[in-house]
Amino acid sequence: MTILNATQREQLRATLEDRKEVLLQELEAVQHSHLRQAADPDDRVVDDPEEQAERLTGEVLSDAEARRDHDELVLVRAALARMAEGSYGLCIDCGKAIAVPRLLAHPAAARCIACQSQFEK
């Protein structure tokens, strides 16, 4: 089993940091557009606070892209945290080293291929 060398690790860290920035910017942009929508004066006035909450939740949940970004951001942050504590590249389930090509393809991968397919079942 090959393990990451220092150069690869540094590359992956940079990739994760970049990805984190992009995701944060995207999520911020989505949030701003929702705020603009909510403040739109032409919008129908909703008096019922319950209906208002429902509408807002619906808007946020229907934004599949924002949800994907958020989910990915959670994974990217977790990967950076594992990198900081030195457990990056080890499967969070079985503790074995994750194959290097898998990490290079999915820098935020937390599980080896075997555990990931178990997890997704």
Ligand SMILES: [Zn+2]
């Ligand atoms: Zn595993």
